[in-house]
Amino acid sequence: MNKNFQEMFAKAKQEKKGSLIGFATGMDPNYKTSKKILIEMAKHCGAIEVGLPFNTSTSDSATIMDANMRAIKAGANTEKIFKLIKEVKSEIKNNVPFLIMTYMNPVYVYSIKKFAKKCKTSNVDGVIIVDSNNNSPEDKELSKELKKINVAYVKLVAPTNDEAFIKETLKKCSSWIYIVSYAGLTGSKQVNVENVKKISKLIRKNSKIPIGVGFGIRTKSDVSKVIKIADAAIVGSGIVDIVGKNSKNHNLTKKISSYLKNLKKGLNK
Amino acid sequence: MNKNFQEMFAKAKQEKKGSLIGFATGMDPNYKTSKKILIEMAKHCGAIEVGLPFNTSTSDSATIMDANMRAIKAGANTEKIFKLIKEVKSEIKNNVPFLIMTYMNPVYVYSIKKFAKKCKTSNVDGVIIVDSNNNSPEDKELSKELKKINVAYVKLVAPTNDEAFIKETLKKCSSWIYIVSYAGLTGSKQVNVENVKKISKLIRKNSKIPIGVGFGIRTKSDVSKVIKIADAAIVGSGIVDIVGKNSKNHNLTKKISSYLKNLKKGLNK
Amino acid sequence: MKIPPFKEINSPNKNGYWINPKTKEAYGGQYISPLLIPNLQKVEKCFKKALKDKKFMKGLEEKLLTFIGVNTPILRSKELEEIAGGQKKVGKIYLKRTDLHHDSSHKPVNSFSSCYMAKHIFKAKKIICETGASMHSRSVAAACAMLKMDCEVHIGAVDAEKVSLNKDISELYGAKIVVVHESTKSLLPAMASALRSWQSNPDAMYVVGSVAGPSPYPRMVRTWASVIGRIAKQQFKQITGKVPSTLFCVCGGGSNLMSMAYPLLKDKTEIFAVESAGEGIPTGRHGATILGGSQMGILLGFKSKVVMKSAQIAESLTEASGLDFAAVGPEVAYLHDIGRIKFRSTTDMAAKKTFLMCCEKLGIVPAIEACYVINAALKEIKKRKNPKENHLIHLCGSGESNVARMIKFKRENE
Amino acid sequence: MKIPPFKEINSPNKNGYWINPKTKEAYGGQYISPLLIPNLQKVEKCFKKALKDKKFMKGLEEKLLTFIGVNTPILRSKELEEIAGGQKKVGKIYLKRTDLHHDSSHKPVNSFSSCYMAKHIFKAKKIICETGASMHSRSVAAACAMLKMDCEVHIGAVDAEKVSLNKDISELYGAKIVVVHESTKSLLPAMASALRSWQSNPDAMYVVGSVAGPSPYPRMVRTWASVIGRIAKQQFKQITGKVPSTLFCVCGGGSNLMSMAYPLLKDKTEIFAVESAGEGIPTGRHGATILGGSQMGILLGFKSKVVMKSAQIAESLTEASGLDFAAVGPEVAYLHDIGRIKFRSTTDMAAKKTFLMCCEKLGIVPAIEACYVINAALKEIKKRKNPKENHLIHLCGSGESNVARMIKFKRENE
């Protein structure tokens, strides 16, 4: 397991709390502001997912699609997102782990080996590839490369997946596993607690790996419900929404900060 | 031969002149004005064709189609056109022969026998049916009925017709024969003198019947050219044009009168 | 697939008349300026020559098969059977898919054949035609494009608006479009205008779009068009082992009706023709001839049943540009009067609803003209309630050019 | 007429990849949220079951013959031969008349087959699809209407304007239209939008409009669509005694190409695919994938040749909504890379002129997509100058929905 994630989950356990994982699209609305946002998020979140934008994403709602397009317009590409994370990590005081969340194309085009190496040199702690299939040669290669360098390969499981699929996924998954709480796009529905319970059970039957839950978590009460079952709550659209609506507002980071502070109140086990 | 036509051609011959036959749509623009027009025309023309309007005519240019529609709007029907001719003839001082020019439908619908009888009682001297085919039962019946009562049955021949057709036509034709001077609609082109020469020759080979020429005769010079070859020049669109453009003008009959006076200067053989 | 050969039955006499044996009434003939008589004689001669010319017929049939695509299928419609009450109650319903022709209607079969004859036998350089729904003009223009002839189309101003897609396609094919602003600004004055134009261009050939006009057109058009019915009859026998119990066709002038009915005239098939009742026959605003109070009359070169006001041809009115005609072809009137063809009618409103129904339930966009027949057929089939019958409906066209008006109708009615 | 049976060749491996034997490059696969993996497995299972289910296949083939009308003719075009230099110089040119299908393109063959499977084997109540030229949506919506399923169509806002006729017809068939305002507002974002919608409706079945998408779609679509080529191959042999010397198809995603090419892959036919060069490939404003500087990439569930700017999918641009796609299907990319299919391209301007030429010289209104292939085919045929060759061009659609834009183009250029 990646060291930073290990520490995060251990600390939370000690405090009888869950962890909050925040998502923001890298370079949304631009490099400078994105950097400020990520630094601010690192004060409140247990871990941070940075979206490496892809213009033909297939699982994102309009909120995150728009963020992707803003970032691409601002010049976002794989190289710059690595640079952004590296700079942010060097400026923050803590060891908050950072993940890159993206689709397979940017990774594949960049070259999987090079991408893995760059994770290491940029202090990236984990990678999530939304559209990576267990059977694809790219998935195999990426999981192998990330394992070598102890970067977490966090994989998604969804309410439609059966135990066989979850078992297969667990073989490659490292540090934690990501439950998609409903059948739908990021931020398009309310978190579905029943689904989470069902999938968690299947995971727990097969593994002790920490569980993060994402899709549809926006409020303190959402966080609270999820933390009763899982180890981490992932908040994406809620944050990206604030960025989208306040991209030229001087109070942007303050707004994010107070939004996250409130969510954290739901982290008690 | 109808007596009035006989007299007309005889008189013209004596004077070494051709005859002028004028056409106007009956009841165009309305009953009263049409009556004035016809009375005025009777002062200048050797004979008069009165159009019994049909809304689906197939050989008329826009000028006469429009006249038809004005007359129909003013309530024209077969009965009223007969009445109009009868009244006009009773008011004029001379024996100018009147023809009804129309399509087969109004005659057929009115009943051919009844139509022929009505010609007699309304002092109609002749009938022209633009779309009557030599082989149709209606043509046979109509020619028979008109013959009985000595009403002229004037038939059309065109530049596309061969000698056989002309011979066939002559069998039924009485009082005079009508040469269509070109392939086209009433008033749509200039009179074609070459055509007239060619057809006249074919007629003359087979008959001594007087020849009228129509289609495209508008000016004194047109009349003059035609009268060199034929016995009568028929002017239609030229008159109808004046009616169309001056239907509400108090000088309408004067305009027609001076138009006809000028045309008459072309009648010398 | 070969086209079953033509067999002449029900011929008109030498002057182009069908004679009712009981009443002696004559239908058809040739009522036109003497100017055009030689042309009509030439058309007739060419037509007779064409039918006997094996090379011509072979060339024509190949083009009908590969250019027009006359070998269209017959579709069993369980969906319509369901709507009519279920196959077990009303029998089976089949649709002849003439909508799948090149240029989307039955018209191209006659149009192409006539133009092919004009090119190779009449030796015309120019074609003149009139059009209602612009299905005819579209297919004449297509034929002229392929055969390198000039094409002049007469269309009423109202129709030019209503079916602008088909009009635009005619123009893309290179046709010269003459917009007619007379009387109803629809099919009837357009045909008068075309006939007038022919008189100014007697070297051109006129191609009529229905089984109307002066002799020999009614006979020639139904002979060419009957390719559709000859194939359909053969197909139907292959599918059901029999000729259809009933045949339903819409009737404007009667070309799609005759195209299907002609090869079945001597069979036991009950034949129904469907007219447009417009806003309802009693309102006087309709396109129904036989059911709309017609009498014998003479127009546009032929004698037939016509709706008139005193001696003037009445102004028809209907949503369907292809049915906007106050007369029917002479052979159709004759077949009605001798009792061989029965008539029904459908209002514009019912036809428009049938259009939406066909889209939503069949996945087919029918020409609006075809909706009149589908509606009336369903009613008749329901009434007959005979599970042993096999019904054949002529889906005589596809409705792309009606979409603009119909989507408006749909949105206004939701 | 029976549809020649399907024979599997060139299968992908069990993970849905075609493997280039030389480079070991893999094309295809399944790159999608885990949410949809079970659905894709179910689609694959249903597809395999369908192919083996005799009753299903019989029912499907009957509908393909009578509803879609797949038995369309092959037309010998002497007019095109003349344009290319004369038959004596360049050989014979034939057009496969897929434009005569119900709903006017090759799309309905796959659409109907997929929906029929969705109904009878997958047991879906709802279909989701994307569309470019709205030919696919139109035919999916028609199938859904007949099969009583809900239909949701994703269409780019630009295309919704461009091909509004087809969009309106989809709506008349009862489809729910989702207009997509992202990126190019055309086919590619529409497909992303459809895939997204499927994640929110995993009980629905997704029906792809080309040989693209995650496995098993590329294989399934080409298998269904190959009905067209199976019939065409048989017809061509009947007409000429041989398989075609050359085959020309346009290539957007590659479904009409594969529909015709698949049954000829093991034959000697030289196969050409034609892409849209838009305003010219060097301008970067085009819809050409293979010739437009593509590299291997992963998008919309599959790995194939893709035009990209850094790692982002490039924005294609072309007059033809059906070609507005920066990728080709994986099997197509594979067949190109192993040298089996050659590529050519045509600019928008040349395609538009070809559209007018086809109208004026052939009497055919082709889908604008088909004009790219006709133009390129004529060039290639001229160049080959081989009087012994028999050329086959896939006329993959009819252009009613392009008429509004093309009549404007004609009028502006006269």
Ligand SMILES: Cc1ncc(COP(=O)(O)O)c(C=O)c1O
């Ligand atoms: C599709 C369609 N059906 C029917 C008709 C009616 O004509 P007819 O009765 O001559 O077949 C038309 C005429 O344009 C038409 O376009």
Ligand SMILES: Cc1ncc(COP(=O)(O)O)c(C=O)c1O
């Ligand atoms: C008529 C037509 N041809 C071709 C295409 C291109 O698609 P594909 O290459 O998948 O056949 C389309 C797509 O909409 C189309 O509508």
